[in-house]
Amino acid sequence: MTTLQSNSPTFRFTMLVIMVFIAGFVQGMLLPLLAILLEQAGYSSASNGFNAIALYIGILIASPFIEHPVRKYGYKPVISIGLIAVIVTLLLFPLWQSFWFWFILRLIIGIADNMVHFSTQVWITSTSSKAVRGRNIAIYGLAFSAGFAGGPLMSNLLAIDERLPFVIAALFCAMIWVIMLKLRNEWPDNTVETVQQSGVLGRYLLVIKYGWFAFLPPLTFGFMEATIHASYPIYAMRMGIDIEWLSFILPAFVVGGVIxxxxxxxxxxxxxxxxxxxxxxxxxxxxxxxxxxxxHHIPLLIAAFLVAGGLLGSFYSLGLMYMADLLPRQLLPTGNVLIAISFSLGSMLGPVTGGVLIEWVGQGSLYYAIGSLLIVLIVAGLIFRPVYRGEQ
Incomplete structure (x- = not known):
């Protein structure tokens, strides 16, 4: 299905990059911001980690159901509804500091953020030729990482007023929503037999068969990202690292990925x-x-996070690129759903695992958990052999 008037490719790509920046910014802000507020309110690291996974439960819940509305109504309506939901939910956070109220709001943010993230992701992968796909998805990943890097800086505004980060983020999202309205709606490709006749389950099985390894880097990235931004602030405070340093340590990982x-x-x-x-x-x-x-050597620690981010901060986009290489274009929406699910699972495992490890293992636990998961990915990669290459 196509529109009568098509978007300018440059304008469309620019708007999609800005919107994924917003998705990253909101996630990057909420993880450390709420972790700090809950820690100061006296909640345990395990409870804090459990609250953090609400966002990723929302992403996971929404993932299987977003593909159908996008195919039926197009990208723009799904993105628009997602942005509106993010704006409203952000403004609700300061109204009541309650563990379960924030859990529900994080759940809604996860659903809404995934509507934006999924739709922009499919729109970019579906409209990029193989010759420029790596570049376009890299820029997409750069935008998300830049947003995620900027998000934690909002924690510094807590010293002025606890409501300020939420209000500023909501206003930022509202501005982008207004600009986004100029974008014309488009639909993904629904024309090929593999989409029309294989059925939902058949599509998922085909995608897993063709590219299961491509979903492991997003899962690993989700685990690292959520562990570092949701569990590491708690870990750092328990290990005696000054909270002021977190404004340098956390962004260092993301900035490395941006570079x-x-x-x-x-x-x-x-x-x-x-x-x-x-x-x-x-x-x-x-x-x-x-x-x-x-x-405990802070300059070395920041440098290590910067280098590690430079190496691993592209795992989501590299997994997305590899998935797009391995699948035919008509299966890309389904592949993007599984990318989102993989990322969500990793992001849910991160804070929960991190919270338990902080309580029971203590020093070094988060680093060893991430290192071990990377070793599992390496072994899986050595086993994996591509079955089908979509555009060859």
Missing amino acids: TQIPLGLLSDRAGRKRVLLLLATVGALIFLAIPQFE
């Missing part, structure tokens, strides 16, 4: 996605396993 996002995307176009992923995972695992030896 290398496009170069790694272009490198994977030439050297191959899987080869690049395995190399990055190997070096990243070594760094995280070594961090406990110098975690």
